[in-house]
Amino acid sequence: MTDTITNVTAPPSNKAAYDHIHEVVAGGVSSNMRARGVVRPLVVESASGCRIRDVEGNELIDVNMGYGPHIFGYADREVTDQIADQFGRGHLTGLPHRLDRAAAGLVAELVPGIEQLRFANSGTEALMSAVRLARATSGRPLLLTFEGHYHGWSETLLRRPAPEGDRPLPGAAGMIPEAAHHTIQVPWNDTAAVERVFAEHGAELGAVICEPVLGNVGVVPPAPGFLELLRLRTRERGAVLIFDEVITGFRVARGGAQERYGVVPDLTVLSKVMGGGFPVAAFGGSREVMEPLTTYEAFHAGVYAGNHAALRAVTATLTKIRSAPDLYGDLEALGAYAEARVREAATAAGRNVLVERVGSVLSMALLDDASAVDRAGHRAVQTACQQRGVYFHPVPDEPWFLSTAHTTQDIDTVAGVLKESLAQAP
Numbered sequence: 001m002t003d004t005i006t007n008v009t010a011p012p013s014n015k016a017a018y019d020h021i022h023e024v025v026a027g028g029v030s031s032n033m034r035a036r037g038v039v040r041p042l043v044v045e046s047a048s049g050c051r052i053r054d055v056e057g058n059e060l061i062d063v064n065m066g067y068g069p070h071i072f073g074y075a076d077r078e079v080t081d082q083i084a085d086q087f088g089r090g091h092l093t094g095l096p097h098r099l100d101r102a103a104a105g106l107v108a109e110l111v112p113g114i115e116q117l118r119f120a121n122s123g124t125e126a127l128m129s130a131v132r133l134a135r136a137t138s139g140r141p142l143l144l145t146f147e148g149h150y151h152g153w154s155e156t157l158l159r160r161p162a163p164e165g166d167r168p169l170p171g172a173a174g175m176i177p178e179a180a181h182h183t184i185q186v187p188w189n190d191t192a193a194v195e196r197v198f199a200e201h202g203a204e205l206g207a208v209i210c211e212p213v214l215g216n217v218g219v220v221p222p223a224p225g226f227l228e229l230l231r232l233r234t235r236e237r238g239a240v241l242i243f244d245e246v247i248t249g250f251r252v253a254r255g256g257a258q259e260r261y262g263v264v265p266d267l268t269v270l271s272k273v274m275g276g277g278f279p280v281a282a283f284g285g286s287r288e289v290m291e292p293l294t295t296y297e298a299f300h301a302g303v304y305a306g307n308h309a310a311l312r313a314v315t316a317t318l319t320k321i322r323s324a325p326d327l328y329g330d331l332e333a334l335g336a337y338a339e340a341r342v343r344e345a346a347t348a349a350g351r352n353v354l355v356e357r358v359g360s361v362l363s364m365a366l367l368d369d370a371s372a373v374d375r376a377g378h379r380a381v382q383t384a385c386q387q388r389g390v391y392f393h394p395v396p397d398e399p400w401f402l403s404t405a406h407t408t409q410d411i412d413t414v415a416g417v418l419k420e421s422l423a424q425a426p
């Protein structure tokens, strides 16, 4: 059967379709993260609301939701119709558009730490530029980051822990050996380690970067007072504080983690929810911090950066967010309901799971008898859930992202399937 949209003769099964893709897409995916831990391939055909449909015609409730951008669910017509309309008006001219003012104005209105910004195409791009701007502003290259925090795949920020010490190693084959030489990495929420870094390197530290809520090794909220400590020490020593709010921006509160926790960074990086699923990112801060870009002394560019379709997506999404006074209260309630049902399911199944949550983003990881994450067991449970019509990522590091398209009935279905799968897991 030849699919009329892609004109690809779609093999009859997920496995055959995945193998078919593998023939021409290296590794079968255009992001390594999508291939991590996959046991049972799933090739999507379409998505709507909180459901995906695979090439076999199976419909699954999805709590991965494309890793978080779709706070209103897939194919939200209030957003997608606006984007479609913009394509009909011209979506890429390389010229300023009134949409630049509209989109940037909405971000500045909603995010406490942003007076001015620049748009980019991805979180990785925006983070590279934010770190470069921070180094230009402070005049100091040394960067403090935290273990497990993911800031994209750039030469600047992709790293892995060194076997010992606080200088991380480059995170991928082909990176230059010196890529992480100007980076210190310490454990998240480790106050003593942070104090030690400022004591030893305070005069040379140019910036501190973190996910204010760690969302890439499951969900790990900031310890009480930890973000406040980062804010105090960076201000004392003249280092730039950068919040990577790619996940948390417009997700954990209307103004992101900086609104939820009341700590305002010097630079904020945004993506995911901001564009409602359309590829777009931004980095911004006070006029003072952004000044090197105002004078063009600093450099940031991109053919597609801030294109009109992306900014129409931002304007549509943030207008909807701004005009929904109960949105975050409702998402908080749904998140709490989901957390409770997941915990009940694990208890009923007699299994030990780690559950963490901030607002509508939560993580669930199967634990072994020693209370360590059982990755193989988690994948087996995920496979069983996928076969029963519920999709979450096979790797427990990837959180669940709820949306306004999820109902409590959907959550009940997810919890019921999870209970069955946990009970039957080896």
Ligand SMILES: CC1=C(O)/C(=C\N=C2/C=C(C(=O)O)C[C@@H](O)[C@@H]2O)C(COP(=O)(O)O)=CN1
Residues within 6 Å of the ligand: 031, 032, 033, 034, 067, 121, 122, 123, 124, 125, 127, 150, 151, 152, 153, 211, 215, 216, 244, 245, 246, 247, 271, 398
């Ligand atoms: C906190 C944070 C992120 O979570 C982030 C991207 N996250 C993900 C990337 C995925 C991928 O490349 O397929 C999927 C998930 O692993 C993850 O949510 C990025 C990079 O954004 P981008 O992928 O747009 O370059 C920056 N900061």
Ligand SMILES: Cc1ncc(COP(=O)(O)O)c(C=O)c1O
Residues within 6 Å of the ligand: 301, 302, 303, 304
């Ligand atoms: C030859 C070439 N390479 C790379 C780039 C950078 O591409 P992008 O602007 O999409 O980052 C450009 C953009 O002008 C280019 O002309």
